[in-house]
Amino acid sequence: MSYKMQILQAIVNHTVFNLGSHSNMDNCVHIGYGIDDAYTRCMGTSIASICKNNKDEHLIFHILAGKLREENIQKIKQLADDFSVEVNLYFLDESVFQGLPTQVHFPLSIYYRYILPMILDVPRVLYLDADIICLGSLNKLCTLDLKGNIIGAVPDTEWMEIRRNRALNLQNHQYFNSGVLLMDIVKWNQFNTLDQVIHSLAKEPEKFRYPDQDALNLVLVGKVYYLSDCWNHLNIKKEQQEESIFLHFAAHPKPWNIAWTLSDNCNDFTKDLFLTYEQLTPWRNEPLLLPKNYKEMKNYAYCLFKNGQILDGIQWYIKYLKSKLVTK
Template structure:
């Protein structure tokens, strides 16, 4: 059994909730790049569920002092608790990562170990926004299952079940999980997932999400798409409770507003909530790696912005080599 001391280097708590009872515990796993969207996600839960007492838990790698200060301001602003856990990643250092799937994606596995004094945790990807009252989510019954999760897109279900050799399984998206802490830890979920990834890293195209599907098959309470909506065309938009900006570019990137992902419904959603945080008026982010540069160049080309497209394509070439 892994020990908490193996992972946590430091804990910073900003406790401003005036009613320390009936907490709803929500967890995130981020690095410094995802601080702004994590804050926007937190603000969206607070604004749409104003009567709830929230305890937010942020597993973080290399969070800047400025961002910690902003999280403190956020906790004060909404009278909530925000706990920031600085992670020692040595235990995870040998696990595979990708440009858009950094080491922080594994932090969701650690949360149940650290928070073993609570019954239920809502794990939320930082690029998820709460659009309305979430009582239905918070009151979900897991019916003796380890987690609650939402099925992924149909093509993902077909493709990943075949790759993982899973039968009679519905492949779920791990961006939102309801976790029964005791059952998760008793099943030794963390150790089983790490072992699976270390044994066959090439098998797990979607890393932690693939591993979760493999290890927890038959232990899942499946939930409605409205609790982790990836495709807004697959559901009545008025019913969406949690909207997941899973694809790239993200709404805080300069490429989003001119990409095919942007539409009338979601164009200003993220920005509305970011403007309710200490990250208000932050400039949109430019492409940070060669994949983002290539994608932005392609989007600009489609918009007939040929000179700008060429400029970003040259940056892509230089950064790829």
């Protein structure tokens, strides 16, 4: 059985919320996410921000997930109803990706983006990481000519490019961030991209520090149309605020974590931005999250130390050491 068939058979359920009358229109904007329970909340905020800033676009969302709590499923349904937008929810048998490399901050759901071109019979789909919010119109991106390339993506930071190109032994390649991917579905499938990235990951799993992203960079050399960084601002600067379309909260802590306002990533512009859009969702008014793994505990401890909260910092650093010993 081909890997494509295994993937298609791994879709155990497909539910459509608020089926729109424009589903078959040629000018629909198809947007996809790959999530687990931990990222459902921020994905809801991402969808709300897109709907809020693109009221004239015909939006259709596609969400791929493993298992989700019933509470989150109902909130996704409510979100679709609140914005009168079509949301497709696909549940996957995660065993199809067993054996691929994962890490604390990189669960199996990072690979779900690979599936979107396999299940959608449309010309292109825009994949977004769930921790991205939209601050403007998508019109220019949706009508962009990819010049024959398989994807459109934004170059990563300079230090990341140097480090990852060296690790992957890539020459004359501009390393891109996979948080925003404009996918040409026909070309993706013609190139057999899915099989190529899965084969690379399975062959040398220890090679990939950022598994899904590294594998895409390795396979798609010379097949990328590079987008302006306004479509994937990783660390927004003051001079970029007005031009930014997608703000990507890629680093930790996240804006829904208790450590957010103590971190260097938080500034006057970004401080309340995520929570402002979250108020438009069924997840509104949920409490900020405490650290849930040893990496987040360490980060929170350092934030507390830096802000002069020494005793609290010591307590969380001890929790970090205990959690790391158990995890290792």
